[in-house]
Amino acid sequence: MALFGGFRSRPAAATTARDLFERLRSRYFQVVPGLRFLGGVVLTVAMVALAVVLELPVAAAAAFTVILLIVAHLTLRSPAGMAVVTVVACWLAASVPLGDLYPHPHYQGLLLAALALPVAAVALRLSGYAPWRTALLALLAAGAATAALAPPLPAAGVAPGWLAALAVLGYRWDRARRTVSAEAYDTGWVQEQSSPRGDAMTLPGRPPPDRGRRDGDAAGVPAATQSAYDQRAAAESAAEPAEEAPRPSVTEALAELEAMVGLAPVKRQVRAIAASIEAAHLRAAAGVPTEKPMRHFVFVGPPGTGKTSVARVLAKIFYAFGLLPTPGMVEVHRGDLVGEYLGATAIKTGQVVDSALGGVLFIDEAYGLVNAAEGQPDRFGNEAVQTLLKRAEDDRDNLVIILAGYEAQMAAFLDSNPGLASRFGTRVHFPSYSPEELLRIAEYHTGLRDDRLDEEARRRLAARFAELERRGIVDELGNGRFVRSLTETAARARDVRVVGAAAGRTPSAEELVTLRAEDVESAFAEATERYRGYAETPTLAEALAELEEMIGLAPVKRQVREIAAQLQVARLRQEQGLVTRPPTRHFVFTGPPGTGKTTVARVLGRIFAALGLLARPAVVEAQRADLVGDHLGSTALKTNKVVDSALGGVLFIDEAYALSNAGYSGGDAFGAEAVQTLLKRAEDDRDRLVVVLAGYEADMERFLASNPGLASRFDARVDFPSYGPDELLRIAQLIAAQGGDEWEERALDDLALVFQRAVGFGRIDELGNGRFARTLYEKACACRALRAAGLGHAATPADLTVLTAEDVRAAFAELAHRLG
Numbered sequence: 001m002a003l004f005g006g007f008r009s010r011p012a013a014a015t016t017a018r019d020l021f022e023r024l025r026s027r028y029f030q031v032v033p034g035l036r037f038l039g040g041v042v043l044t045v046a047m048v049a050l051a052v053v054l055e056l057p058v059a060a061a062a063a064f065t066v067i068l069l070i071v072a073h074l075t076l077r078s079p080a081g082m083a084v085v086t087v088v089a090c091w092l093a094a095s096v097p098l099g100d101l102y103p104h105p106h107y108q109g110l111l112l113a114a115l116a117l118p119v120a121a122v123a124l125r126l127s128g129y130a131p132w133r134t135a136l137l138a139l140l141a142a143g144a145a146t147a148a149l150a151p152p153l154p155a156a157g158v159a160p161g162w163l164a165a166l167a168v169l170g171y172r173w174d175r176a177r178r179t180v181s182a183e184a185y186d187t188g189w190v191q192e193q194s195s196p197r198g199d200a201m202t203l204p205g206r207p208p209p210d211r212g213r214r215d216g217d218a219a220g221v222p223a224a225t226q227s228a229y230d231q232r233a234a235a236e237s238a239a240e241p242a243e244e245a246p247r248p249s250v251t252e253a254l255a256e257l258e259a260m261v262g263l264a265p266v267k268r269q270v271r272a273i274a275a276s277i278e279a280a281h282l283r284a285a286a287g288v289p290t291e292k293p294m295r296h297f298v299f300v301g302p303p304g305t306g307k308t309s310v311a312r313v314l315a316k317i318f319y320a321f322g323l324l325p326t327p328g329m330v331e332v333h334r335g336d337l338v339g340e341y342l343g344a345t346a347i348k349t350g351q352v353v354d355s356a357l358g359g360v361l362f363i364d365e366a367y368g369l370v371n372a373a374e375g376q377p378d379r380f381g382n383e384a385v386q387t388l389l390k391r392a393e394d395d396r397d398n399l400v401i402i403l404a405g406y407e408a409q410m411a412a413f414l415d416s417n418p419g420l421a422s423r424f425g426t427r428v429h430f431p432s433y434s435p436e437e438l439l440r441i442a443e444y445h446t447g448l449r450d451d452r453l454d455e456e457a458r459r460r461l462a463a464r465f466a467e468l469e470r471r472g473i474v475d476e477l478g479n480g481r482f483v484r485s486l487t488e489t490a491a492r493a494r495d496v497r498v499v500g501a502a503a504g505r506t507p508s509a510e511e512l513v514t515l516r517a518e519d520v521e522s523a524f525a526e527a528t529e530r531y532r533g534y535a536e537t538p539t540l541a542e543a544l545a546e547l548e549e550m551i552g553l554a555p556v557k558r559q560v561r562e563i564a565a566q567l568q569v570a571r572l573r574q575e576q577g578l579v580t581r582p583p584t585r586h587f588v589f590t591g592p593p594g595t596g597k598t599t600v601a602r603v604l605g606r607i608f609a610a611l612g613l614l615a616r617p618a619v620v621e622a623q624r625a626d627l628v629g630d631h632l633g634s635t636a637l638k639t640n641k642v643v644d645s646a647l648g649g650v651l652f653i654d655e656a657y658a659l660s661n662a663g664y665s666g667g668d669a670f671g672a673e674a675v676q677t678l679l680k681r682a683e684d685d686r687d688r689l690v691v692v693l694a695g696y697e698a699d700m701e702r703f704l705a706s707n708p709g710l711a712s713r714f715d716a717r718v719d720f721p722s723y724g725p726d727e728l729l730r731i732a733q734l735i736a737a738q739g740g741d742e743w744e745e746r747a748l749d750d751l752a753l754v755f756q757r758a759v760g761f762g763r764i765d766e767l768g769n770g771r772f773a774r775t776l777y778e779k780a781c782a783c784r785a786l787r788a789a790g791l792g793h794a795a796t797p798a799d800l801t802v803l804t805a806e807d808v809r810a811a812f813a814e815l816a817h818r819l820g
Contacts, residue, residue, distance in 0.1 A: 028076050040069045083132030084123060088116040091139045098143060101150035102157070111158040115142055115165055122169045138168040248327065250274060253316040261444065261480075262437040263306055269428050270314065277321050294323060294396050296423055298414065299404040301430025304479030307404045308362065310428070315360040318400055325398075328359035334368040337384040345383040353391045357398055363388075366403035367413035389419045433479050435465035441480050445487040446515065451494075456517040464524050472612035476648070482527065490515050490523035538617070540564065543606035550603075551734065552727035553596055559718050560600065564607050571611060583613065584716040585686050588704065589694040591720025594769030597694045598652060600718070605650035608690055615648035615688065622651065624658040627674040635670050639677040647688055653678075656693035657703035672707075679709045723769045725755040732773045736803065741781065746805035751776070754812055777803075779811030 044065045051061035075082040099109020123134035145164035280293040299307040319327035339345040369381040414420045573580045589597040608614040629635040659671040758764045784807045
């Protein structure tokens with residue numbers, strides 16, 4: 001693929017003269033303005049003294065020196081502007097003989113001279129063409145038209161000259177506005193670029209000296225740009241003549257991209273970008289004025305998916321096409337851009353951009369620049385964004401900026417400022433790696449160290465990666481970054497194993513380079529240890545088996561099985577590319593206390609985690625006091641904090657109806673704030689959070705009716721029935737068995753009578769259902785402890801573990817007042 005107007009060498013004399021001029025400019029503007037003025041005064045005095053000695057006119061010598069100094073200063077500050085002034089001066093001189101062609105030469109000559117003003121103004125505003133060249137062409141056209149038409153058509157006056165000049169300016173304005181001329185591609189650089197004053201100059205292989213100048217930079221040359229220029233010039237002068245390293249071709253850069261594992265859609269998009277640049281090159285080579293195909297990018301996707309590596313490949317592609325003078329890339333985060341006080345951020349961001357000029361600026365986690373906390377705008381981040389937007393536009397011909405981060409956060413970041421979406425219009429989506437791709441990455445990193453995986457280790461890794469995908473936590477662990485860490489940890493585990501097993505003998509070369517299954521398992525356990533709840537995630541069968549082991553709750557079990565089946569079918573439909581309705585993720589559990597609502601919420605979390613819909617099966621339990629703050633505004637912060645702690649798992653809010661407390665005369669503003677925050681987070685984080693609202697049936701009905709958003713977002717309802725006497729008896733037996741105790745037969749008969757009485761009187765809900773069975777067991781254990789303590793060392797194992805009828809009766813006597 002041909003270079004896009006490659007940076008062909010200019011004549012040696014021209015290059016040397018231009019470099020000397022730029023060195024002179026940089027040295028001149030490094031001098032403090034006051035010293036420059038003092039130097040001018042000293043030079044003027046010296047010239048006056050010389051005129052006195054040589055008996056020349058003193059006033060003329062002083063005036064000549066001052067004019068010369070002013071011209072030199074303006075030439076160094078704005079070479080393009082002075083070139084235009086020179087062209088205008090020549091035109092003013094030429095307007096005198098041209099005016100003599102008319103019957104009224106003085107009148108017509110003044111009108112011709114006045115043409116210089118609009119021509120110079122328009123020429124300095126055109127981008128893509130040298131202003132002096134535009135002014136010269138327009139005035140030459142005006143002069144030619146005047147010379148040709150003034151003798152035969154004197155009545156037309158200066159109109160032909162003005163029209164000819166305006167026609168040239170109009171053509172150039174139409175064709176060159178925001179474009180780069182074809183000859184610019186031929187030389188590989190644009191001599192004058194889009195500064196309102198036309199004084200910004202771009203050198204081949206060097207950043208523009210004045211483009212980085214900010215307001216108030218009296219030196220005229222940014223320190224970072226000048227430092228980079230001086231270092232490069234010093235390196236070039238010190239280096240011995242040697243063969244230049246070959247410029248990487250576009251084919252080589254694309255081959256590097258193709259060698260990366262996975263990322264098929266990214267590769268396809270980068271190839272399309274390269275093709276569009278090549279097409280622009282062909283149009284420019286054909287002489288068609290073409291917009292320089294520079295652009296800024298947004299990379300979105302989870303961590304560890306190769307965004308930085310692809311950015312480096314893009315830098316090489318732009319460099320290979322000749323669009324950038326260097327393939328270098330500068331990587332930064334928020335901390336590199338934001339200053340410690342207002343005003344410092346613009347300076348710090350400007351310095352970072354200056355250091356990246358001529359290459360690629362890669363800003364990772366760019367959404368961190370909009371970090372609104374406690375409802376306050378991020379003024380420091382906003383200052384950095386505004387500076388970036390200005391420099392992205394001003395330096396678009398000499399810089400590519402890439403903003404990278406997670407998709408959801410980057411979407412919100414781009415929406416926060418209209419300028420971001422318009423200037424960063426090319427979005428590249430990075431997908432997560434599949435288990436097969438993760439295995440290939442593991443083999444690649446292993447090969448880099450000349451290690452290898454044995455067959456069992458490969459099978460174990462493949463199974464582990466499949467498990468990560470099933471549980472949907474590949475992104476949270478870090479994709480390729482996690483795999484690299486895993487292989488490094490496995491290598492350390494191998495070294496420990498080999499050295500420990502050597503026992504005085506020298507390990508073989510095969511042992512020293514082979515990773516076995518136990519090394520992989522040890523590394524996997526260490527790498528996932530930091531991940532909360534990883535080890536507890538069961539399979540779907542295990543989660544459903546846990547549900548079936550619960551006593552009673554037949555309608556609840558049936559409904560939970562239906563939910564699990566719906567989730568399975570939704571996943572199967574999605575895998576086959578069928579239209580899939582998002583699964584229900586938020587639930588309302590209604591029923592009396594002690595009927596297993598919290599336990600079923602844990603089972604539900606394990607089902608979601610087993611299907612990969614949640615990262616972990618953890619359940620965070622909360623009540624009104626955990627969500628509501630001490631003053632308005634603090635409730636949202638407190639509720640958000642609780643929701644953040646539950647992300648990736650289940651948030652279980654018991655007695656949720658307490659968030660709508662009708663007892664307050666002015667309305668429950670605190671509870672309403674908590675509800676509104678919950679509703680927003682339930683919607684925003686529905687892909688990584690399950691929320692369960694629990695409470696009594698009547699109270700929950702009233703609560704759901706208090707806010708229309710509650711009923712629409714929490715549309716899945718699970719009703720928990722009260723326990724019957726037989727179920728309560730089984731619960732008491734199960735609790736005792738879990739505690740290493742047992743009930744004697746007579747005690748079970750008494751328990752059955754107690755439970756029948758509680759249910760028959762309709763008081764079991766008030767007593768707490770399963771909690772009542774646990775309370776009765778704990779009271780009976782306390783009574784047995786008193787009895788066994790009296791026996792002392794004579795107590796047998798049966799005395800210490802068997803709960804008797806007397807223990808049950810004593811326990812019931814303590815609780816009888818609750819039955820009335």
